[in-house]
Amino acid sequence: MDLSAALQFVFSGITIGAFYAFVALGVSIVFSSSGIVNFAQGQFVMLGGMVAATLAANAHWPVPVAMLCGVVAAAAGGAVMARLFVLPMLRAGEFPLILVTLGLGVLIEALAVVFWGTDPQMLDSLLKIEPLRVMGATLSSDSITILCVLAIALIAFTQFLRRTRWGRAMRATAIDRDVAASLGINVRAVIVLSFTMAAAFGGLAGALLTPIISTGAQSGFQMTLKAITAAVLGGVASPIGAVAGGLLLGMIEAMSSGYVSSTYQNVIASVVLIVLLFLRPRGLFTALTRQA
Amino acid sequence: MNSYRKAGWLLPVVAIILPLFIGGLPSALNLAILVGIYFTVCIGLTLIFGIGGQLSLAPAAFYGLGAYTSALLSTRLGVPVLLGFVAAGVLCGVIGWLLARPLLRLRAVYLAIATLAFGDILNTLIRANSEITGGSSGIVNLPSPALGSFEFNTPLRYYFLVWAIALFALWIGNNIVKSRIGIGLRGLAESEIGAASCGIDVARYKAWMFTIGAILPGVAGGLLVHYLGFISPDSFTTQFSILIVMILAVGGRDSLLGALTGAILVTVLPIMLASYEKYSPVIFAVLFLGSVMFMPKGLAGAAMAAMSKWRRSRND
Amino acid sequence: MTHHHSSIARRHFIAFVAATVAAITPQAYAQSNAPIKIGAILDQSGPVAPLGQFTRAGIDMALKEVNAAGGVRGRQIELVSLNSESKPDLAASLAVRLSGDADVMAIIGGNFASSSNSIGATVEKQAIAYITPTALLNDAQAKWKYSYFTLAEFSDMAKQILVYAQKKGYKKAGLIRVEREYGEQGSKFLHQFAAQYGVTLVAEERGADGDRDFTAQLTKIRQANPDFLVVWFANPGGSLVLKNARQLGMTQPMMAPISMDGSVTIKLAGQAAEGVVITSQIAGSEPLPRQKAFIDAYAKAHPDAPEPNSFEAVGYDLVKMTVEALKKVDPPYTRAKVRDAINALDYQGAGTVVKYKNRNGPSEETLVMIQASKGHFVLAK
Missing domain, CATH: 3.40.50.2300 (Response regulator)
Structure with a gap:
């Protein structure tokens, strides 16, 4: 097959991968500071997108302001979730915590459907720049925006982890909650902070994704599953691993669709995932990025 | 443990007598049949989640694999449906056994995602090969099971078939819980290292429970689709796996009584909530969250705790 | 454990079963001016929810119209609407639940093939007429005696x-x-x-x-x-x-x-x-004569989005068809009579055109080709 098609497959993989990576980043932020797998992460993506789209379309707010409000709404949701539902269950163990996040995911989606209905919402692009065209292949301006924001978010977050007091507290909490507490770290505050940050990143992802794929009240759950899959592929305990996992998963899907068959795109991605997990049960990039 | 053994005797009696009361009520009989089917699924899952402590999201996969095995054998090759059920159990068991060892090396969320991917693969294969499987459109007019010339073609007959199998599953589950394996499994849930240091072959036990946890949903899947007379991949989605895990948690995931409670809930709750139309998911989610947060051992656990408290107060 | 507990457990269990049965089994009553019930099974949550909600909107419009006009022979039409959550096996159970209510004369709904297939398989056994906003898929369904389809065949x-x-x-x-x-x-x-x-x-x-x-x-x-x-x-x-x-x-x-x-x-x-x-099945901005009344009413009810889609139109028709069949039945109403009246329908509606005597799916003239033009749908040139 010719080079132009190959390049288009790469662009497609980057576009899909950037979505997964952005949502996976939020999953990893929560996991790496609290050991909790947040099955409601996709709902914050949905919230960010829906709030931004509603404010822009119905209240006619400017797109950047609407997007910012989407991020704030999602972050607030994350904080409430952590404070009211996660903290009281902290001692209950891993399985009940997963169930609580699952239940919240179902609740947020159900309320969103009642509030917004099921129609997908649309939003104008943040930047109206020309798509990138290379040798007949196209990468949309929205994908470029997302990639740039993702890179900035990732760098900012890793710097936050390394250089700030709260960041170091998060890393300590991730290693051992009890030891962190004995060192005088306010573990509960750290967990609320991590959920809030993860939800904010989720909301940002949602606001940026809506101009491309639209957002519906029911889109969150599928997003969660893809994001957790991506995070697990890369190593859920490391933000860089999760982002790498997202990009890799997107690339696998696009390449299978391009070079093998779009029918078996998901089968191939799933088989690759299972084989990789059998070979490296804790994710691909965990060892590489342990220090991050 | 004693109470389960007693419940184990109580249940067959109730199962046999119940049709005397509800035999004339189609909707009640329909519920009783579905409870029996989901009970079979939940017994399998109790072994994996509650007693083995593993979060597997493969129930829909085995449920669907079993359903398609018996549906395709009976419609494409004319194999008797009951033999199809056996084949469904065998196939799910073999695949469960083969997958068990590599899968169970994975911990927590890694296991959940790997089992989810397995379900995805099966669902796509079913949808993609429509010449064989009927694809996304499914197959209608599935035959009823028959024993010689006796067809299980009325709800009442089907009820007895379902509950015969469900009670057999309960007997197996009860034996496992009581057996050396069961005690090993419980040790597993408590502490894997502790169990290993007592000379329990952890890997083998895990593989066993995973296999049985595959066989039972497989057979139940066959029972479901030949009852409905219709099969499509839409009945065996990721959402189903997650729903059944959630409901089992509400029922009580570490006992066979919890499995029964879960089976009743998963059948009755959606039918009762259906009248609230688009609000029914909201009510479901609130009930679910409430029970997870305030009854960590599920309804069955809460009921047992209340009962022993009551007994203590009586003995005082 | 003592005997008390198992007896308590048993009593609780029986009470629970009794309560459940009571909740799900209806009381049969037959008052001559009581509303006539139509059962609806709609996928109002889960992946198919958009279709379920469109159908519900169309059903609502028709119900209001019919009841405002006095119902059928002075009796109002009551909708018993249930959410099947895009789950085919739940849809089947809901069909059993509805057919347990002796006052329900017909069932409508099922928003995707798996739902309507499992409802269809169930109503064949329960002997109650069923009209669905989905398409007839295969010969096995074409032989069904109680299921009627309104969406054009693929x-x-x-x-x-x-x-x-x-x-x-x-x-x-x-x-x-x-x-x-x-x-x-x-x-x-x-x-x-x-x-x-x-x-x-x-x-x-x-x-x-x-x-x-x-x-x-x-x-x-x-x-x-x-x-x-x-x-x-x-x-x-x-x-x-x-x-x-x-x-x-x-x-x-x-x-x-x-x-x-x-x-x-x-x-x-x-x-x-x-x-x-x-x-x-409908051209929102250039309606055919049979669609005019519905589109005008729709535009009045939705001033900000005046063009209905096919699924809303078909939802509207589901009720209108059932009512037209009910009008042709001599009271007392029975399911068998209603089913025969539906089978005899020759109906030209907003979203579908049917003549079920020949085949339980809609006629070819149901379809209209439309084209997006400057933000609206017009008839395709």
């Missing part, structure tokens, strides 16, 4: 698309379709009939409705250089396909089945929707 949709292509002189078709029953059916019939209309399918690719990018599939289709592109999808996936195709610089005309009908496509795909041709 073979007719595929033929409509091919007829249009032939008229326009398109020879080579590229197909991208969803891995769901409607995509599967569309593909099957396009392959089956293409040659009759001088069309060859040069490429076929698949995707999922929740996928986030289709440029890989579209690139492969583009290499086969088709004259036109068939997008057998629903929203939001379908609109993303339209956008991705234009983004890749594909200028071919695009066509889509009824699942892409509605203003949502224009909202989501924007400029990329312009010119897309859709096999619909």
Whole structure:
């Protein structure tokens, strides 16, 4: 097959991968500071997108302001979730915590459907720049925006982890909650902070994704599953691993669709995932990025 | 443990007598049949989640694999449906056994995602090969099971078939819980290292429970689709796996009584909530969250705790 | 453990069963001026919820009209509406629940093939008439005695698309379709009939409705250089396909089945929707005479979005058809009589045209080809 098609497959993989990576980043932020797998992460993506789209379309707010409000709404949701539902269950163990996040995911989606209905919402692009065209292949301006924001978010977050007091507290909490507490770290505050940050990143992802794929009240759950899959592929305990996992998963899907068959795109991605997990049960990039 | 053994005797009696009361009520009989089917699924899952402590999201996969095995054998090759059920159990068991060892090396969320991917693969294969499987459109007019010339073609007959199998599953589950394996499994849930240091072959036990946890949903899947007379991949989605895990948690995931409670809930709750139309998911989610947060051992656990408290107060 | 506990457990269990049975079993009563009940099983949550909610909106409109006009012989029509959550086995149980209510005269609903199939299989045993806003898929369903379909058959949709292509002189078709029953059916019939209309399918690719990018599939289709592109999808996936195709610089005309009908496509795909041709059952801005009354009423009720889609129109028809059948029955109403009256219907409605005596699906004239033009749907030229 010719080079132009190959390049288009790469662009497609980057576009899909950037979505997964952005949502996976939020999953990893929560996991790496609290050991909790947040099955409601996709709902914050949905919230960010829906709030931004509603404010822009119905209240006619400017797109950047609407997007910012989407991020704030999602972050607030994350904080409430952590404070009211996660903290009281902290001692209950891993399985009940997963169930609580699952239940919240179902609740947020159900309320969103009642509030917004099921129609997908649309939003104008943040930047109206020309798509990138290379040798007949196209990468949309929205994908470029997302990639740039993702890179900035990732760098900012890793710097936050390394250089700030709260960041170091998060890393300590991730290693051992009890030891962190004995060192005088306010573990509960750290967990609320991590959920809030993860939800904010989720909301940002949602606001940026809506101009491309639209957002519906029911889109969150599928997003969660893809994001957790991506995070697990890369190593859920490391933000860089999760982002790498997202990009890799997107690339696998696009390449299978391009070079093998779009029918078996998901089968191939799933088989690759299972084989990789059998070979490296804790994710691909965990060892590489342990220090991050 | 004693109470389960007693419940184990109580249940067959109730199962046999119940049709005397509800035999004339189609909707009640329909519920009783579905409870029996989901009970079979939940017994399998109790072994994996509650007693083995593993979060597997493969129930829909085995449920669907079993359903398609018996549906395709009976419609494409004319194999008797009951033999199809056996084949469904065998196939799910073999695949469960083969997958068990590599899968169970994975911990927590890694296991959940790997089992989810397995379900995805099966669902796509079913949808993609429509010449064989009927694809996304499914197959209608599935035959009823028959024993010689006796067809299980009325709800009442089907009820007895379902509950015969469900009670057999309960007997197996009860034996496992009581057996050396069961005690090993419980040790597993408590502490894997502790169990290993007592000379329990952890890997083998895990593989066993995973296999049985595959066989039972497989057979139940066959029972479901030949009852409905219709099969499509839409009945065996990721959402189903997650729903059944959630409901089992509400029922009580570490006992066979919890499995029964879960089976009743998963059948009755959606039918009762259906009248609230688009609000029914909201009510479901609130009930679910409430029970997870305030009854960590599920309804069955809460009921047992209340009962022993009551007994203590009586003995005082 | 002592004996007390098992007896308590037993008492509780029996009480629970009794309460459940009481909640689900209706009291049979027969008052002559009591409302006549129609059961509805709609997928109002889960993946198919958009269709369930469209259908519900159409049903509501019709109910209000019918009851405001005095109902049927002075009796109001009462809807017993249940949510089947896009779960086929739940839909079957709800059909059993509704048929346990002796006052329910007919059932409507089931918003995708799996739902309507499992309701259909159930009502065959329960002997209650059932009208569904889905399409007849196969011969087994065509033999059913109690199920009636209102959505155009996929073979007719595929033929409509091919007829249009032939008229326009398109020879080579590229197909991208969803891995769901409607995509599967569309593909099957396009392959089956293409040659009759001088069309060859040069490429076929698949995707999922929740996928986030289709440029890989579209690139492969583009290499086969088709004259036109068939997008057998629903929203939001379908609109993303339209956008991705234009983004890749594909200028071919695009066509889509009824699942892409509605203003949502224009909202989501924007400029990329312009010119897309859709096999619909209603032309919102250029109604046929049989659709005029419904569209006027709809526009009055929805001043900000005055163009209904096919699914709302069909939902409206479900009630109107049942009521028309009820009007032809001499009281006392029985399910058998209502079923026979539905079987004898010769009905030309807003969203469907049926004559069930011949076949339990709608007539070919149900379909209208529409085209997106400047933000609206007009009849395709």
